[in-house]
Amino acid sequence: MENKKEMVVSAIENGTVIDHLPTESVYQVIRILGLERYTDEVLIGNHLNSGKLGRKGIIKIKNKHFNKEEISKIALVAPYASIIDIEDYKVASKFNAEIPDHVENFVRCANPKCITNAEVVPTRFDVVDKENLKLRCHYCEKFTTKETLKFSE
Amino acid sequence: MSTLKGRNLISITDFSKQEYIEVLDIAEGFEQNPKQKILSDKVVATLFFEPSTRTRLSFESAANQLGARIIGFSDPGGTSVQKGESLHDTIVMVASYSDLIVMRNPKEGSARYASEVSSVPLINAGDGANQHPTQCMLDLYSIRKTQGTLENLNIAMVGDLKYGRTVHSLVQAMCNFNATFHLVSPVELKLPSSVKMSIKNAGLKYYQYTDLRDVIPTADIIYMTRVQRERFPDPMEYERVKDSCILTASMLEGCKPNMRILHPLPRVNEITTDVDSTPYAYYFQQAQNGVYVRQALMAAILGVK
Numbered sequence: 001m002e003n004k005k006e007m008v009v010s011a012i013e014n015g016t017v018i019d020h021l022p023t024e025s026v027y028q029v030i031r032i033l034g035l036e037r038y039t040d041e042v043l044i045g046n047h048l049n050s051g052k053l054g055r056k057g058i059i060k061i062k063n064k065h066f067n068k069e070e071i072s073k074i075a076l077v078a079p080y081a082s083i084i085d086i087e088d089y090k091v092a093s094k095f096n097a098e099i100p101d102h103v104e105n106f107v108r109c110a111n112p113k114c115i116t117n118a119e120v121v122p123t124r125f126d127v128v129d130k131e132n133l134k135l136r137c138h139y140c141e142k143f144t145t146k147e148t149l150k151f152s153e
Numbered sequence: 154m155s156t157l158k159g160r161n162l163i164s165i166t167d168f169s170k171q172e173y174i175e176v177l178d179i180a181e182g183f184e185q186n187p188k189q190k191i192l193s194d195k196v197v198a199t200l201f202f203e204p205s206t207r208t209r210l211s212f213e214s215a216a217n218q219l220g221a222r223i224i225g226f227s228d229p230g231g232t233s234v235q236k237g238e239s240l241h242d243t244i245v246m247v248a249s250y251s252d253l254i255v256m257r258n259p260k261e262g263s264a265r266y267a268s269e270v271s272s273v274p275l276i277n278a279g280d281g282a283n284q285h286p287t288q289c290m291l292d293l294y295s296i297r298k299t300q301g302t303l304e305n306l307n308i309a310m311v312g313d314l315k316y317g318r319t320v321h322s323l324v325q326a327m328c329n330f331n332a333t334f335h336l337v338s339p340v341e342l343k344l345p346s347s348v349k350m351s352i353k354n355a356g357l358k359y360y361q362y363t364d365l366r367d368v369i370p371t372a373d374i375i376y377m378t379r380v381q382r383e384r385f386p387d388p389m390e391y392e393r394v395k396d397s398c399i400l401t402a403s404m405l406e407g408c409k410p411n412m413r414i415l416h417p418l419p420r421v422n423e424i425t426t427d428v429d430s431t432p433y434a435y436y437f438q439q440a441q442n443g444v445y446v447r448q449a450l451m452a453a454i455l456g457v458k
Contacts, residue, residue, distance in 0.1 A: 113281055115262040119239050139262025140283055141164065143347075 009045040015062040017084040018074060023047055025078040026057035032073045032106075032151050035061065053080075060086075073106060075099045076133065076149065099130045107135065110148035114140040123152070158456035161268040163277045165286040165322040170329040177294050179449035179458050180442070187445065190220030191457045198251035199225035200243070201278070202234065202258040207418060207440060208278050208287070212255050215447035224251060241270050248272045253455055256280075274454045282318055287450060288417055289322035291443040296327075296374055298442065299413040299435055303327070309335040309368040312378035312398045312423060314344040319417040320378060321348050328355035335368040336361045339394035342384060364397055369408050375400070377416040377423055377436075402427040415439050 021029060026046045029035075035042050041062035050056035065085060066074070074081055075097035085092040103125045109116045116123045116139055124138035133146040157172060168176070183189070197216040201209050209227055216223050225247075226232050234243055240263060247254060248271040256267055257278040264277035264284065279285040297303050308327055314320050314336055324334060324344070328351055336344050336359055343361065352359050362368055368375070380398050385391040399422065400414065416424060416436040428434050452458035 109262075111261060113259075113261045115240070115258075115260040115266050115280075118260050118263075119241065119266075121241075121266050137262060139265045140280075142261065142283075 009043045009048075009058055009060055011089055012041070012043070012060050012062045012086055013089055015040075015060065015064050015086055016066055017082075017086060018059045018061075018078075019056070019082040019084060020050065020052060021057035021059065021078045021081050022053065023055050023057050025081075026059065028077050029057075029059060029074055029081075032077065033066070033070055035059070038064065040064065069106065071097050072100045072103060073151065076103070076107070079130070079133075099127055099133070101127055103127060103135060106152050107144065108150045108152050109137045109140060109142065110144040110150070111137065111140050111142040114142065116140075155453055155456070155458070157450075157453040159274055160454055161275045161277075162286050162450060162454070163264045163268055163275070163280075164284045165289045165326050167286070173290070173293055173326065173329070176290060176446065176449050176453060177297055179453055180290075180294055180445040182458075183445040183448040183452075184442070187448065188218050191452060192216065192455060193220035195221045195252040195455055196250065197221045197223050197451065198247045198254045199223060199227075199278075200247060200254060200256045200258075201225070201227045202229050202256070202263075204228060205257055205279065207443070208257065208285075211440070211443040212276075212278060212287075212447050215444045216451060218444070219448055219452065221451070225255075240267060244271050244275075253451060276450060276454070282316065284322065285318055286322060287443070287447055288319050289326050290450065291439065291446040292319065292323050292376070292415060292417070293326055294442045294446050295413075295415055295435060295439040300373055300411060303330040305331050306333075306373040307335060307371050308332045309337060309372040309375045310344070310378075311337040311365055311368075311375060311400070312380050313342045313384060314338040314378075315342040316381075316384060317378045320344070320376070323376065324348055325351050328352060328357060332357060334359035335372060337363070337365050337368055337398060339363065339380065339390075339397060341390065341394070342380065363394075365400060366404060369404060369412075371409075372412055373409060375412065375414045377414060377420075379419075379421055379423055399423050399425065400428060401425045402431055405431060405433055408433065 023046055043060040046057040047055045079099055081097045083097055084094045105122045109123055115121055125135035128134050128136045135144045199212055213223055244267045254275045255278050259281045261281040261283040264280040268275040310320050382391050412433055413435040414433050
């Protein structure tokens with residue numbers, strides 16, 4: 001059965017739907033996944049009615065399936081997002097983006113004095129608080145939080 | 154066989170309680186007999202990317218007394234670092250010339266990173282405001298030596314508890330020994346909540362004060378640190394609180410006879426010089442203990458003790 005809410009943004013034949021995005025996270029997710037440079041169809045809906053969130057965002061990306069690192073990125077900015085793989089207009093799999101225990105490479109350490117901001121050193125963090133999003137840098141031992149979260153270019 | 158052979162020492166939490174005790178026991182042996190030529194076939198590299206007097210001289214004295222050869226620099230000026238060489242490349246090169254690296258670098262986390270690219274063990278001699286674990290080891294040595302034990306002590310930490318890295322490390326280390334913490338600081342410079350959490354997680358107690366006088370009768374150790382003017386955005390605030398964390402000889406009346414005063418040094422005015430001649434002053438011996446502790450660490454990590 002077609003979901004009426006999803007009809008607002010057209011269905012895709014093959015690809016991924018990122019659903020249940022907080023409205024303020026939609027453009028951030030687009031940016032961190034590099035979707036501005038994606039050359040196939042990307043359908044974006046925001047401030048749609050949602051039973052779960054009140055208002056939500058949704059992104060549908062044609063012919064694209066995300067890897068583990070990309071899903072971790074989504075989870076860090078939208079921890080309750082649903083990732084839906086679509087094949088032949090049907091849901092092939094559906095799961096929630098989960099914040100991982102460790103984050104490597106793609107988050108920048110918020111401490112300007114950290115060695116990872118001074119030299120070409122891949123970043124490494126332990127996620128010490130998933131609820132309030134608190135990452136502890138493996139190198140300088142300082143915390144990066146939701147408020148100071150930035151992704152590597 | 155010791156678990157310390159081949160290990161790095163980057164953060165005080167890298168070592169277990171048993172390992173702290175092992176290092177302190179070895180250091181005691183060096184205090185009895187500091188000149189043992191047991192590292193005469195070893196090369197120790199001391200890389201100081203920023204100036205340091207006490208720590209560098211203490212490491213070099215320790216290595217010299219054990220007969221090791223020392224290579225390195227006390228200032229990156231005139232080295233390939235000044236030409237823009239990366240820390241990675243400097244460490245890979247120096248590791249190929251030495252058996253052990255001792256490094257101080259102002260970048261936080263630089264020691265952990267250097268240890269990951271080095272083929273020889275690395276001791277962190279301070280990475281910016283992050284960690285300075287050998288200072289903490291010599292603090293533990295001084296506490297055990299003056300009290301006869303590390304267990305069940307009342308430890309007063311005084312001064313800048315917010316930014317003082319030696320304070321944070323010592324609190325974490327003493328959490329292994331059932332300590333009770335008495336925290337004296339201006340409200341602006343209280344111990345960060347993450348460090349207080351370590352105390353709570355260890356099932357231990359802490360009490361907070363703003364007046365140093367309140368802790369003198371109960372403390373076994375008073376660990377003094379400097380309150381720096383530049384930590385206060387408002388100079389008036391500094392003027393208001395600056396005397397609350399100054400220790401003078403007249404305040405020591407009524408303290409426990411076993412009480413000793415420690416300070417990581419350099420001291421400015423937070424311990425007045427009339428304290429120096431009291432039996433409670435221990436900060437200069439504390440600095441001397443740094444040599445024995447660093448001898449113990451180098452010998453244990455190089456596998457000769």
